[in-house]
Amino acid sequence: MIMRRKRRAKIVATVGPASADPAMLEALFRAGVDTFRLNFSHGSHDDHARVHAAIRALEDKHHRPIGILQDLQGPKIRVGTIRDGRIEVTPGQALRFVLNGSEGGPEAIPLPHPEIFAAVLPGHHLLIDDGRVRLRVTGLGDDHIDAEVEIGGVISNRKGVNLPGTVLDMSPLTPKDRADLAFGLELGVDWVALSFVQRPGDLLEARGLIGDRAGLVAKVEKPSALDHVDEIVALADAVMVARGDLGVEIPPEDVPGRQKELVRACRFAAKPVIVATQMLDSMVAAPTPTRAEASDVATAIYDGADAVMLSAESAAGQYPVEAVEMMDRIIRRTEQHKFYRSIVDASGPREETSAPHAVAAAAADLAVALGAPALVAFTSSGTTAARIARRRPAAQILATTPNLPVSRRLCLLWGAHSVLSEEIHSYEEMVEKATRTVMEQELAGPADPVVVVAGIPFGQAGSTNNIRVVRADGN
Template sequence: MRRHRRAKIVATVGPASDSPEMLKALLLAGVDTFRLNFSHGTQSHHAEVHAAIRALEQEVGRPIGILMDLQGPKIRVGTVRDGKLTVEAGETIRFVLSGSDGDRSAIPLPHPEIFAAVAPGHDLLIDDGRIRVRVSSLGSDFIEAKVIVGGVISNHKGVNLPGTVLDVSPLTAKDRSDLEFGLRLGVDWVALSFVQKPSDVIEARGLIGDRAGLMTKIEKPAALERIDDIIQLSDAIMVARGDLGVEIPHEDVPGRQKELVRACRLAVKPVIVATQMLDSMISAPTPTRAETSDVATAIYDGADAVMLSAESAAGRYPREAVEMMDRIIRSIEHHKMYRSIIAATQPNEEQTAPHAVATAAADLASVIHAAAIVAYTSSGTTAARVARKRPSLPILAITPSREVSRRLCLLWGAHSVLSDDVRSYEEMVERATAFALEEEFASSRDLLVVVAGIPFAQAGTTNNLRVISLP
């Protein structure tokens, strides 16, 4: 089960992949973490999938990460007359707070938070941005808007407001119910949708505590304005390019992706690049060249993980999509340009002892041609500090926590192993040697670089570096 690549693969589970047999096939093909999308399916069905993944974990003897993705608030128009309404550029239409079967002079928009926050000049994007209207005037229960890009408005189509910060919690009643359910199941990560400001993350943290890692999905322009604070409050970040690409210009998304990956690497937080990575493989056995390049770009950027959505959840070729992503990652990571590009995007070093020790471990291991870096990590922080450097050799992360070992399935380069706490230097050396041999990271007479925190089993104390020569 050792992966011969550094970046990780996240795959969404759905009707095409929720059987125990397909889950095993996807794991063997390269999946490191499975995503349960709570926008679809029932709690009972997600529980069945969760149990199947945990049974698979037991069978293969390797940790598997499970990410639950909360739906978040959904802003939609109501019911329009005859089920659809064609609007043309240049005309003026009106949205109303209440009503049903409206026409162009009374399109229902049953979201009072929009009427409280929107202002003249703000845009409303309908149906994933296919229709764009601009607010010209408004009252307490109506909004008049000029159509900028026309099209067909049909019942319950989604509405995005890129220039408006809504006074709405990212956690709906459904989300709160799903969250408590997922935490009882024992999910490893919780992905939070519709984050606009740091307080949204704080609200979710209050409910999650330390029962799971908190992953913030970046899909709103308002979040980009406070991104440093949001990253610091989160345990991981997802670059949710689908919704983000609706609310900001398409041409801005690639640059934002690079900024977010770099910021997360600087902050020592895992980052996933997601949405439409191999989209054509929903219905075709091979991707387009552009999609292949898209995955490659995320790997060159230094992302910790790349994600499959509908490709693995509902597509005709879920296993082939995972295999293709695995092949792309391995090819890019072995390309002659990869190391120089990764080195060029290396963030400035943090001026702290733990970061300096982790950086020294990575540099030393490279200089002496060690077989691997062994990171003893009780919280995952030591392994993450080493991974931040993006070393050219694998990271063997030894942890006493089953939960941490599963969360490390998202961390670049980390191969996590569960072990009891070590109590002495001698035990540290013996266990590092044994695991390196057992997991086939090293062989006789190889060198290992071991990084740990002293005293042992104390989170966050990366302060010790040692070179081991295997007998």
């Protein structure tokens, strides 16, 4: 039996205590997970190694590639120890944060991060505990920051601090991240998600360590990253719209528009984009989502996102399988809606900026004109499939590649049904393999037209330059 999703957008699910068991991982895969996320903010290396092995065993059992995304923790900025464990602050109250100190109260709250003291300026804001407490910087010293409370609340030990208006001279890779990254690459993860991206140069540091051993996902969760979207998209292999931290650091009313901007920028650049955080959050504790959550998932699909992600819903929730099944149903129903095609087409690229993009676009348009049920993309790096996917064609994209890591990474790409194949060496072999594979995967009937796209010479990454129309039976 051929396992093929009846939708184009992909599902990413986070693995955690609720889903790390091999039997649960299989249930989640059967329910619709295309890529599993390993959150290295939690769990030991041994825990992640066991999950990785179980996912690879699933691949062998079901003869389908499965993506694995390693999400690095990144720097965590926190206040230090508070005297008596907590203080309650009120609007208008003056506070002082100090660089050095073991514990303190309103007159000397430890903030052991010299990068903040070097970068913050009067008028900048400090957000504590996911923005529940908001302060404005009023004065500075070499080892202290004075601030006034704008929104009061409780500040307790080790609560997180966000600085939306401040760019810190801080690497996104902590010593822990470097150790986790080395471990993940040794395991053979397919994607690495980089947290705390502030500027394009942050990606260069990570790329130097990763090389081509995994795809690099830039998590956009800082306002400074939004100021450099085009450069970040160009340097990354994929982007995650990390709405959790982003929604703390920018006004909530700005998040939907920024999401649309990021999805469109990635689509135009032919880079996969994941929309993440709180998509079906109520399903952590309930078997059904709210209507607003269902609409949120559907909006990401109408925007043209390549993938949507479950976090706590699948990692720690009471209904992980139900959450995946619900997300699968929402995606399928949205993609079948009468307005879906017109909305997705309207938000796509109008003019192609390169010959390979133009060839891929022409292939997608040709498939529509002929009523072809499938487009076959021969791809060594995934680029040809990505160029076709940016058009969001109605036809199924059959992405064939001889490269197993590429086949797994394609599990993030919109519309791609990834199949591992042998190398091809001639035009005749390309046609024969295309028709044979499309029939084996039950994507077309014998008399159906199939559009075949490739780059010649074969095996040369990024050389999308050839279109061929054949009958599915090869006649």
